[in-house]
Amino acid sequence: MNETVILRLSLRDFRNFDTVDFYPSQDGLTVIQGENGAGKSSLLEAVVYVSTLQSFRGAPREAIVRQGAIEANVRCDVLAGKRKVETEISILLGRRDRAWHNGQRVPGVRGLLEVLRTTLFTPDDLVLVKGAPSGRRDFVDDVLTRSHPRLGADRSALDRVLRHRNALLRQLGGRLDSEAATTLDIWDDRLAQIGERLARSRSELVEALSPYAAEAFSILASQAGSFKMRYVSSWEGALSDALAVARHEDLRRATTTVGPQRDDVEIEAGGLDARTRLSQGRQRCVALSLRLSSHRLMTNVTGAAPVLLLDDAFSELDEATARALVGELPDGQAFLTTAGELPPGASPKLVVRLVDGKLKQ
Amino acid sequence: MFAGPIQELVDELGRLPGVGPRSAQRIAFYVLEADRDSALRLAQAIVEVKDRIRLCERCFNVAETELCTICSDPRRDRTIICVVEDPRDIVAVERTREFHGTYHVLGGALSPIDGVGPEQLRVRPLLVRLGVEGVAEVILCTNPNLEGEATAMYLARLLLPIGVKVTRIASGLPVGGDLEYADELTLGRALEGRREVNG
Numbered sequence: 046m047n048e049t050v051i052l053r054l055s056l057r058d059f060r061n062f063d064t065v066d067f068y069p070s071q072d073g074l075t076v077i078q079g080e081n082g083a084g085k086s087s088l089l090e091a092v093v094y095v096s097t098l099q100s101f102r103g104a105p106r107e108a109i110v111r112q113g114a115i116e117a118n119v120r121c122d123v124l125a126g127k128r129k130v131e132t133e134i135s136i137l138l139g140r141r142d143r144a145w146h147n148g149q150r151v152p153g154v155r156g157l158l159e160v161l162r163t164t165l166f167t168p169d170d171l172v173l174v175k176g177a178p179s180g181r182r183d184f185v186d187d188v189l190t191r192s193h194p195r196l197g198a199d200r201s202a203l204d205r206v207l208r209h210r211n212a213l214l215r216q217l218g219g220r221l222d223s224e225a226a227t228t229l230d231i232w233d234d235r236l237a238q239i240g241e242r243l244a245r246s247r248s249e250l251v252e253a254l255s256p257y258a259a260e261a262f263s264i265l266a267s268q269a270g271s272f273k274m275r276y277v278s279s280w281e282g283a284l285s286d287a288l289a290v291a292r293h294e295d296l297r298r299a300t301t302t303v304g305p306q307r308d309d310v311e312i313e314a315g316g317l318d319a320r321t322r323l324s325q326g327r328q329r330c331v332a333l334s335l336r337l338s339s340h341r342l343m344t345n346v347t348g349a350a351p352v353l354l355l356d357d358a359f360s361e362l363d364e365a366t367a368r369a370l371v372g373e374l375p376d377g378q379a380f381l382t383t384a385g386e387l388p389p390g391a392s393p394k395l396v397v398r399l400v401d402g403k404l405k406q
Numbered sequence: 407m408f409a410g411p412i413q414e415l416v417d418e419l420g421r422l423p424g425v426g427p428r429s430a431q432r433i434a435f436y437v438l439e440a441d442r443d444s445a446l447r448l449a450q451a452i453v454e455v456k457d458r459i460r461l462c463e464r465c466f467n468v469a470e471t472e473l474c475t476i477c478s479d480p481r482r483d484r485t486i487i488c489v490v491e492d493p494r495d496i497v498a499v500e501r502t503r504e505f506h507g508t509y510h511v512l513g514g515a516l517s518p519i520d521g522v523g524p525e526q527l528r529v530r531p532l533l534v535r536l537g538v539e540g541v542a543e544v545i546l547c548t549n550p551n552l553e554g555e556a557t558a559m560y561l562a563r564l565l566l567p568i569g570v571k572v573t574r575i576a577s578g579l580p581v582g583g584d585l586e587y588a589d590e591l592t593l594g595r596a597l598e599g600r601r602e603v604n605g
Contacts, residue, residue, distance in 0.1 A: 155589075195590045205552055213518035228523055231516070231560045235552065 048072075048377045049162060049349050050124040051092065058114035059136075060087035062402050069380065070394035071124075077382045079399030085382035088399075089165070089354045092380070095121045095132050096161040098142045098154050109136055125160045126349060132160060155194050162191060162351035164340040166358035170332040174319050178309035185247050185276075185310060188254070188339045192346045199243040206236045207301055214299045221296055229292070236304060237285040244284075244305045248276040250342075251310055257338035258331075262314060265369045266330040272314050279307035326363060333358075333370060340375060353379035359388040412438065464535065466511040466528055468493050476500075476508060483507045485542040489532065489561065491515050491549060499547060507545075510535065515553040516560060524560065532561075536570055543571040550577045550595075 054067045061084050069075040079085045086102070090109075093101045100109060110117040117136040122129065133145045134157075144151040151157055172180050190197025210232040217225055251274055259272035280287035280303045287303045288295075295302055312319035312331055319331045344350045353374065358381070359367045371390045387393065398405045407413055412434055420430035437445050461467070462474035469475070476482055476496070486507030490496055496509050512527045535541065544565055548554035558574055565572050578596035579588055588596070 153589075195594050198591055202552060209516075209518045209552075209556075212521075213523075216518060216521070216523070224524070227563060228516070228560065231556050231563070232518070234559060235556055 048124075049160075049352050050378050051161075051352055052122040052124055052129070053120075054088070054092065054122075055118075055120040056088075056091050057118040058111040059091050059117040059119055060084060060109060060111060062087065062111065065402070065404060067397075067404055069378070072376075072378055073394040074374075074379045074381055074391060076387060076391075076393040076396045077380065077399055077404075078396060079382075079384065081384050083399045084402060085384075085399055086356050089356050089380060089382060091119045092121065092161075092352070092354060093163055093165060094136075095119050095134055095144075096157055096163050098134070098144070098157065101165055101167070106136055106142075107138065110138055121161065123161050130160045132157065158191060158194075162343060162347065162349070163354050164336060164343070164351045165354045165356065166333065166336050167356045168358065168361050170336060171325070171329055171361075173335055174312065174323075174328040174331045175325075178307075181310040182247075182305075182308060184335065184339075185250055188342065189246055189250050192250070192343055193246065196243070196246040199239050199246065202239050203236075203243055203305060206232060206239055207304070207306055210236060211300050214295055214301070217296060217299075219296050219299070221292075233285060233288045233292075236301070237283070237288060240304045241284045244276075244278055244308060247305070247308070248278075251276040254335070254338040254342055257341040258334040261334035261337040261341075261373060262330055264373050265333055265366055266314070266327055267365065267369065268315060270315050272334075273312070275311045275313075277309045277311050279303050279305075279309075326366065329362060330366060333366075337373065337375075344375070350375060350377040353377065355379065355381040357382055357384070359383065360385070362388075364389055408434075461511075465509045466493075466513065466531070467496055467509055481506070484539050486545065487532075487535065487539075487541055487543075488545045488547050490547045491554065491557070495547065507543075512548070512557065515548055515557040517553045527557070529561070529564070533564070533568075536565070536568060541570055543573060546572065546574045550575075 050071050051069055052071065054065075054069065056062045056065045059065075065088070067088070077085050077088060090100055090102060090104075093099070094109070115138050119134050119136075121132045123132055124130075130146050131148075132151075135143045137143075144157055146156070146160060173184055186197065186200045190200065210229075213229060213232060217229075221229070255272075255274040258274055262268070262272045263270070284304065288301075291301075291303045314323060314327065314331060317323055319328060323331065340351060340353065359370070360383070362370065367388045368390045371388050381388075381391075381393070387396075395406070408416065415434045415437065416427075416430045419425055419433050420427055422430075425433070437448070458470055459468050460470075462469040462477055463472045464477045465474060467474040467476060469477075471478070483506050486505075487510050488499060488505060488507055489510045489512060490499065491512050491514055493511055496511070499505050499509075510528070510532050512529070512532075514522050514527055516522060516524070516527070532544075536544070544561070546558040546561055548557045562572050562574070576599050577592065578599060579585070579592060585593070
């Protein structure tokens with residue numbers, strides 16, 4: 046099995062780090078210990094940034110660049126298959142982020158994702174299960190973008206079509222003459238075409254994730270039995286027909302009431318709806334299962350296991366679940382941040398402590 | 407802040423597309439230090455373009471007289487109209503030397519986000535031209551992005567009932583390029599639009 050391995054990570058003026066140079070263990074678990082606020086998550090944030098040019102904490106670039114500096118740099122040497130790639134990114138305030146592979150400019154995020162893929166676990170993943178449908182849609186679209194970039198591009202196209210259509214609906218103010226109807230037809234057509242394709246890709250992806258998630262859940266929750274995951278469309282039949290039916294309502298409310306932006310992923314464990322009926326402990330197991338399922342799927346699709354990033358992922362787990370997760374962690378390189386003890390049963394290859402912005406072995 | 411006239415120049419330059427505050431400053435000081443003649447040439451060129459250039463009455467390309475050089479060229483085939491978003495697109499198509507018809511500049515693409523609907527585009531004049539110029543084919547040459555595609559589709563719906571032939575430019579790979587460097591969106595489109603080989 047091919048693996049993606051981070052050989053070295055260097056940060057300059059990233060978050061609260063002046064400079065950090067870090068050689069993690071090339072296989073197994075590297076643990077980063079430190080007090081709250083020491084910058085543990087920032088290290089993982091830098092890794093994700095090198096892969097996606099985005100902060101997984103949703104931070105703006107101004108917050109990424111160390112206070113007082115104007116540019117942050119991350120350098121990450123990656124072994125992707127047999128190829129060693131020195132990835133560098135520059136986050137310069139007031140400019141677009143730039144990236145290089147072995148000194149060659151990388152024009153887009155897709156190029157970065159091809160070299161370094163990550164699977165991230167955080168305690169916030171609970172929102173995937175408990176929260177609004179948008180979180181589940183984003184999760185599916187994120188996996189889709191990473192595994193099938195072309196299909197993932199439909200998501201940004203969908204967002205744009207919806208902005209156009211909703212702007213048009215607002216401009217119409219509830220009135221529709223034949224001229225306006227022709228224009229609305231055009232956007233309905235675009236929405237129907239992109240929306241149906243996106244819904245189909247999402248639905249197929251959920252189906253592909255489902256067995257992996259079911260297997261992970263039965264181990265994590267030590268509960269065999271039914272685990273179901275299903276993509277639920279907000280319409281039946283052709284989307285163009287559904288849009289035609291909803292047109293009156295859409296005009297009245299000046300927004301688009303059917304389409305993939307209203308869809309959801311339904312999850313059921315032991316016959317109970319995961320969002321509303323499971324205990325919080327079980328919901329955490331479902332969230333972990335979703336992450337593990339995306340990890341396994343990516344490994345299969347791309348032929349290389351993504352780097353595992355566990356950001357404080359064990360802090361809220363009960364001992365049995367933590368133990369089960371440690372046992373279930375896929376092979377390959379993994380990073381774990383923790384403010385406290387190691388999770389039970391963990392046998393790290395390397396433990397570093399983060400104190401005052403410096404790493405100590 | 408600089409002395410009055412310099413700051414004014416910096417502010418005006420800063421309004422130009424693609425010119426940030428620092429470039430505006432650099433250009434302003436370049437002009438200040440340049441000899442009087444070259445600075446005047448620049449000023450004159452700006453005045454000329456505003457005074458002498460207008461839009462072609464037929465196709466809305468930039469022109470010095472009522473008709474642009476293309477519309478007033480008798481060798482151009484007036485039965486084929488290539489519809490573009492912007493006069494700069496005409497320059498791009500002209501460089502191919504493959505097209506001998508005439509053009510029609512819409513002045514943008516449908517984009518409700520920016521408040522652009524059919525009324526903001528030169529759609530009606532296009533319909534008028536179809537009526538009087540004996541047009542046989544309209545080539546929809548809008549950009550291959552979401553807004554350009556929507557505009558092309560809108561025009562197709564409007565034009566087809568009139569009985570004119572409507573075509574859309576193809577999307578695909580750059581000639582002389584390598585497949586391995588093509589992005590997957592473009593390559594996907596090229597696969598969709600593949601043609602049978604008749605050897």
